[in-house]
Amino acid sequence: MTIRRIEAGPRMSQAVVHGNTVYLAGQVGTPGKSVAEQTTEVLASIDRLLALAGTDKSKLLTAQIWLDDMRDFAEMNGVWDAWVDKANTPARATGGAPLATSGHRVEIIVSAAI
Template sequence: MSIERIQTKARMSRITKHNGTIYLCGQVCKDANQGMTEQTMSMLDKVDRLLIEAGSDRNHILSATIYIKDMQSFAEMNAVWDTWVPEGYAPARACVEAKMARAELLVEISVIAAEII
């Protein structure tokens, strides 16, 4: 049972693969000066790119945990999420309110996906 780590630095790997399962580290937006809609779109674009690099795609997401700074933005984040997730492929998902690593961050996601065989 080998473990493959991709884009590894001292603190973490952006992608870890084990036994056909792909784990992505937490993803945030590219520009934290934007609002919830833009931050969510940017964050999910990063997820798309990492999944492709790892040999998967959004149709193969098993689980997603979304961390949101303020639940008052829940509907705005979900509006983006609902258009991003392919119909019939919604993963198991949790969404929790959390204190973010930087004050300007509004949303972060952690994803587990299956590798495309």
């Protein structure tokens, strides 16, 4: 079975397709913006990468969401709820942890069927 890497770099690929599944790297927005703005950017990046892999958000399998501060949960969910395909919601987990780069407030990792 082949493996296709999308936007591969020296440290990681933004997406990897194996079989009928695509795995996305954690997507982040622009540091310093609000959680809602960063979430909007992240979801647009996810849409773009899923399209490059030949799929879309209606085929999401899992989502892992990391927030720098869990007090931002409702703000992030407001954007997520407007974006997610209500008929095809993924298995999802949300946790709080310091993110790798200062100023990033949300990071989202998804996998999807193709």
